[in-house]
Amino acid sequence: xxxxxxxxxxxxxxxxxxxxxxxxxxxxxxxxxxxxxxxxxxxxxxxxxxxxxxxxxxxxxxxxxxxxxxxxxxxxxxxxxxxxxxxxxxxxxxxxxxxxxxxxxxxxxxxxxxxxxxxxxxxxxxxx
Amino acid sequence: xxxxxxxxxxxxxxxxxxxxxxxxxxxxxxxxxxxxxxxxxxxxxxxxxxxxxxxxxxxxxxxxxxxxxxxxxxxxxxxxxxxxxxxxxxxxxxxxxxxxxxxxxxxxxxxxxxxxxxxxxxxxxxxxxxxxxxxxxxxxxxxxxxxxxxxxxxxxxxxxxxxxxxxxxxxxxxxxxxxxxxxxxxxxxxxxxxxxxxxxxxxxxxxxxxxxxxxxxxxxxxxxxxxxxxxxxxxxxxxxxxxxxxxxxxxxxxxxxxxxxxxxxxxxxxxxxxxxxxxxxxxxxxxxxxxxxxxxxxxxxxxxxxxxxxxxxxxxxxxxxxxxxxxxxxxxxxxxxxxxxxxxxxxxxxxxxxxxxxxxxxxxxxxxxxxxxxxxxxxxxxxxxxxxxxxxxxxxxxxxxxxxx
Numbered sequence: 356x357x358x359x360x361x362x363x364x365x366x367x368x369x370x371x372x373x374x375x376x377x378x379x380x381x382x383x384x385x386x387x388x389x390x391x392x393x394x395x396x397x398x399x400x401x402x403x404x405x406x407x408x409x410x411x412x413x414x415x416x417x418x419x420x421x422x423x424x425x426x427x428x429x430x431x432x433x434x435x436x437x438x439x440x441x442x443x444x445x446x447x448x449x450x451x452x453x454x455x456x457x458x459x460x461x462x463x464x465x466x467x468x469x470x471x472x473x474x475x476x477x478x479x480x481x482x483x
Numbered sequence: 484x485x486x487x488x489x490x491x492x493x494x495x496x497x498x499x500x501x502x503x504x505x506x507x508x509x510x511x512x513x514x515x516x517x518x519x520x521x522x523x524x525x526x527x528x529x530x531x532x533x534x535x536x537x538x539x540x541x542x543x544x545x546x547x548x549x550x551x552x553x554x555x556x557x558x559x560x561x562x563x564x565x566x567x568x569x570x571x572x573x574x575x576x577x578x579x580x581x582x583x584x585x586x587x588x589x590x591x592x593x594x595x596x597x598x599x600x601x602x603x604x605x606x607x608x609x610x611x612x613x614x615x616x617x618x619x620x621x622x623x624x625x626x627x628x629x630x631x632x633x634x635x636x637x638x639x640x641x642x643x644x645x646x647x648x649x650x651x652x653x654x655x656x657x658x659x660x661x662x663x664x665x666x667x668x669x670x671x672x673x674x675x676x677x678x679x680x681x682x683x684x685x686x687x688x689x690x691x692x693x694x695x696x697x698x699x700x701x702x703x704x705x706x707x708x709x710x711x712x713x714x715x716x717x718x719x720x721x722x723x724x725x726x727x728x729x730x731x732x733x734x735x736x737x738x739x740x741x742x743x744x745x746x747x748x749x750x751x752x753x754x755x756x757x758x759x760x761x762x763x764x765x766x767x768x769x770x771x772x773x774x775x776x777x778x779x780x781x782x783x784x785x786x787x788x789x790x791x792x793x794x795x796x797x798x799x800x801x802x803x804x805x806x807x808x809x810x811x812x813x814x815x816x817x818x819x820x821x822x823x824x825x826x827x828x829x830x831x832x833x834x835x836x837x838x839x840x841x842x843x844x845x846x847x848x849x850x851x852x853x854x855x856x857x858x859x860x861x862x863x864x865x866x867x868x869x870x871x872x873x874x875x876x877x878x879x880x881x882x883x884x885x886x887x888x
Contacts, residue, residue, distance in 0.1 A: 358799065366799055372867055389885030390831035390870060393793055393810055393819065397869035413869040417795040417810070421867065 358418055359452035365422035370429050373411045375399045383475025387466040390415065394460065396424045398467035400431055400439070402475055407431045407439055412467075419457040423447050423464035431468065436475070442468055488849045491805045492783060492842030493637050493665060498734070499690040499843065505737040506692065509730035517727045518718060528729045535736025542743045543682065544673040545699050551719045552732055555696035556664040557587040559683030560631075562698055562723065563660045564591045566709025567629045567681070568601055571658075575626035581606045581614045581643075582825040584633050587683075588662055592631075602626070611776035612641035612826050620651050630659045634666035638809060638822040638838055639775030640784025642670065649678020658707060664688055668742035669750070669781050674699055680707050686731065690843055691738030695731035698723075745843075753841050754782035756850050760839060761785055763854035768861055774809075774823055774836055783841040788823075788832040789857075791871035792864045797837060800860035804853050809836035831870075831880075 358366070374397070375382045381402045388395040394416035401409040410428035414421045426447060431439050447453070447461035489497065509531060517532045519525025533547065540547040553559045564578070580592055582605045595601040604622045608614055614632055623630075630652050635642045645661060652659035660681040666672055667682075668689030674682060685696035700722065701707045715724030742749075765771050770790035786809075789797065794808030809820030810833070818824075819833035828836070839853070865871040870880060 363799075366796070369867060374872065386869065387886055390834070390880060391829070391885070393795075393830075393834035395869050395885070397872075413867055413872060415791060415868040415870045416793050418799040420793075421796060 361426075361451050362419055362422040362453070365425040365451070366418045369412075369421060369425045371409075371411050371425070371432075372413065374413060375401055375409075375411055381475070381479075383471040383473075383478065385467045385470025385472075385474055387470055388416070388463050393417070394420050394463055396420065396463055396467040398424060398427060398464075398471045400471045400475060402436060402479075405435050407434050407436070416460065416463075417457075419451065419453055420460040420463060422451055423453075423460045424467060426450060427464045427468055436472060439468060440472055484846070484848050484852060486803045488804045488845075488853065490839055490841060490845060490849070490853060491807050492840035492845075493640075493688075493838065494807060494840065495687050495693065496690045496842050497844055498687075498692055499738060499741060501741060502691055502734045502738045506730045506734040509733050513729075515729070517729055518716065528727075531729055531733050532727055535732045538736035538740045539697060542672070542739050543667065543699060544675050546702060548720070549699055549702050551698045551700055551722045552727055552735075553696045553698055553723055554694055555687070556585075556662065556683045556685035557696075559685075559696050559698035560585070560587040560660075560662055561591050562709065562712050563681040563683060563700075564588065564629065564631060565595065565712055566722070567658055567660070567707075568595055568599065569710035570708050571628045572599075575624075575628040576600065577602045577604070577624055577626040577628065579604045579606065579619060579622045579627060579630045579632075581608060581632055583608050583612055583636055583638075583641075583822045584631070585637055585662055585664065588631055588633070606632075608641075608825055610827055611779070612636055612639045612774075612822070613776060613779065614643050614648070616644055616647040616651055619648050620655075623651075623655050623657065627655075627657050630657055632659075632661060634661050634663040634672070635670065635781050636775070636822060637665050638820060639786045639826070640665070640781035641776045642666070642779045642781065645677045645679070652680070653678050656705075658705075665781060668739060668746075669783065671746070674701070680705070681709075686735035686738055689738050689742050692731045692734040695728055695735050697735070749843065750782040756841050756845060756847060757783060757785050757839070759847065760841075760850045760854055761787070763851065764857055767854075767858045772828075772832060774826065774828060785839040785841075786836060787839070788828065788836045789861050790832065790835060791868045791874065792861050793834050794836055796864055797835075797857075797860055800864065801853075801856055804856060807838040807840070809838065810834040 410431040412424040444461035444465040515524030515528035517528040667684040682699040687693040774786040794810030823833040
C-alpha cells in the first residue's frame with residue numbers, strides 16, 4: 356500500500372513527539388487503543404488560560420496512526436479547549452488522505468484528543 | 484550494494500539468469516504445443532517438457548509419470564484436496580489438516596466444509612509451530628480420507644515431522660498430501676522416504692518463473708487417483724487439462740536442478756547469513772523474540788518480534804529493504820497473523836513481527852546493512868512508543884485496562 360506524502364512526512368519528521376509529566380499543572384493526558392489491536396496513542400496537552408500552549412504525543416501503531424497523532428498535536432496548539440473539542444476524525448482523514456482501511460487511525464486520534472481534554476477538565480475541576 | 488534490498492524470498496524469488504537462458508528458446512523459436520503428436524514442432528516441445536519432468540521427479544525421488552504440471556502451488560493444493568475428496572467420497576468425508584497451513588489449503592478445506600459438508604479437523608501446533616504426529620494419529624476416524632500437512636511454514640519456517648506423519652498415514656491407509664511450497668529446493672525432499680502421496684510445489688519460490696507449479700501424485704503403493712478439476716483435452720494423464728506452458732516448465736526444471744546441485748553449499752551459506760543477521764540484531768536490541776523453531780526451520784527464515792514496535796511502521800521506516808510483517812494492519816479484519824496466533828504468540832507481539840526471507844542473491848553486506856537499519860528504526864520507534872515508555876517506568880502492560888477498539 357502506498358502512503359500519502361503527508362503521512363510519510365509526519366512519519367519521518369514527527370511533530371511534538373515526547374511527553375509531559377502527567378501531574379504537571381495544566382497537563383491533560385489521553386491514552387487510547389490497546390496493544391492487542393496494534394494501536395496505542397498517548398496524547399498530552401498543556402493548557403494555560405483556557406488555551407492549549409503545547410501538545411505532545413507518543414504512538415505505537417502503523418505509519419497512519421503515527422501521522423494522525425502527530426498532526427493532531429500540530430492542530431491542538433493555539434486552540435482553546437472548546438475549539439479543540441471540535442476537531443473531527445474526518446478532518447484528519449482529509450488532511451492526510453487516509454484510505455478506508457486507515458480511518459480507524461483517525462478515529463483513535465479524535466478519541467485521544469477527547470480523552471486528553473476530559474483529563475484536563477477533570478484535573479482543573481478538582482483544583483477549583 | 485544496490486538498494487532496495489530484496490529480503491522477502493518466502494513471497495517469491497528473483498529468477499536465476501541461468502533459468503531464463505534455458506527458457507528463452509521456447510518462446511519464439513521452439514514454440515510448439517507439446518500435445519502435437521504429428522510434427523517436429525510438437526516433438527521438440529514434448530521432449531523439453533519430458534526432460535523438465537524428469538529433472539523435477541529426480542529431485543523429489545519420484546517417477547516422472549507422477550508429476551502433474553499446474554499453474555502453481557495454489558492450484559496444486561486445490562487439485563489434490565478437492566480431487567481426493569471427490570474421488571474418495573464413498574470411502575469417507577473427513578480431512579485432517581493444521582491451523583498454520585497456507586490459505587490455499589485452509590480455504591480449500593473451508594470451501595469443502597460449506598459446499599460439500601466435508602468434516603475437517605484443524606490440528607493445533609506447539610509453541611514452535613510444529614504439528615505433533617500423535618495429534619494426527621488421534622484425530623483419525625474411520626471416515627478420514629486425507630491428511631494434509633505442510634512441509635515448512637511460509638511465515639516462521641518451522642519444518643514439520645513429515646516422515647513421522649507419513650508413517651502414520653501409511654499405517655492407517657490414509658492418503659497424505661503435503662504442501663511443500665517452501666520446502667522443495669530449500670531442504671532435501673524424498674517422497675518415498677517421507678511417505679508422501681501427493682505433494683504441491685511451485686517454481687517461483689525456487690528461482691524459477693511465476694505461473695507454473697506441480698502436483699506429485701503417487702502411482703504405486705498406493706496408486707492415488709484424483710478427480711480432475713479442469714476438464715478439457717485430457718492433458719497430464721487426464722488430471723489437469725490445458726496446453727502446457729512449455730517455456731515455464733523448462734524454466735521450472737532448470738530451477739529445480741540448480742537448487743538440487745547447489746543445496747549442500749547454499750543451505751549452509753543461507754543459515755550462516757541468517758544467524759549473522761539474528762546475532763547482529765539481538766546483540767544490540769533488547770526484547771526481541773524469535774517466532775518459530777530454533778533449529779527445525781528453513782535455513783533462510785528468520786521471524787522476529789520487536790516488543791513495543793508495530794510491524795507495519797517498522798517496515799515503513801525500512802523502505803529500502805523488502806521485508807514482510809505479521810501485522811495485518813492493512814487487512815480488513817485488522818487481525819494479526821493467524822500463524823503467530825496459533826503458536827500462542829500474543830496479539831501485541833504478533834503485531835510486532837517481521838519476517839526476513841534470505842535468498843540466493845543476498846550477500847553478507849546486505850545482511851549487515853539490514854541489521855544496522857533494523858536497530859536504528861526499532862530504537863527510533865521505541866522512543867516514539869508509549870508502551871516502551873510505560874514498560875521503562877516499570878508498568879506491567881498486561882495489568883493495564885486497555886480500551887480495545
